[in-house]
Amino acid sequence: MNWFEGFEVRHFNVNSVQIHARVSAGLPGDRPALLLLHGFPQSHVMWHRVAQQLQRDFYLVMPDLRGYGDSSKAAGLADHSNYSKRAMAQDLVALMDALGIEAFALCGHDRGGRVAHRLALDHSARAQRLCVIDIAPTGLHRTGGAGRIRALFQQPGHRSQPMRGLSRQRRHRPGARP
Secondary structure: OOOOOOEEEEEEEEOOEEEEEEEEOOOHHHOOEEEEEOOOOOOHHHHHHHHHHHOOOOEEEEEOOOOOOOOOOOOOOOOOHHHOHHHHHHHHHHHHHHOOOOOEEEEEEOHHHHHHHHHHHHOOOOEEEEEEEOOOOOOHHHOOHHHHHHHHHOOOOOOOOOOOOHHHHHHHOOOOOO
């Protein structure tokens, strides 16, 4: 079985790096665009099974984040800013610009989830939908803290009970890390 039948390999020169990606064959305008972002230490290949299921309904874009897979691996700056989630998010916005895609949904796993979260915050007009897998968004203490986290994960129409005292239990459990 060809893992990526119906996809093309493309390279995009953006923000002084080359981003390797697999994209759906055909034109981006014939179905909604979905940007899939891998986690650490994976590459875009982690999406191969999901891509087969989604390719009929979405124009898929599966890049290797800068520093991963077949994308370029620039030397890190002293402040690590060229590998920040914001820098990676800017790479992806430029990649979507190169494809002529203005608005898109995105899904990210692990590190890709953090990059997707940053992209959605910085480019909210572009990100129509956001799905993050295996992360809890950071920076929520500035926008409502634990109450905001409960709101994010509560199911619509279902009254869930918040997990009270979790941090206190963890803090006092013998052998727990601080």
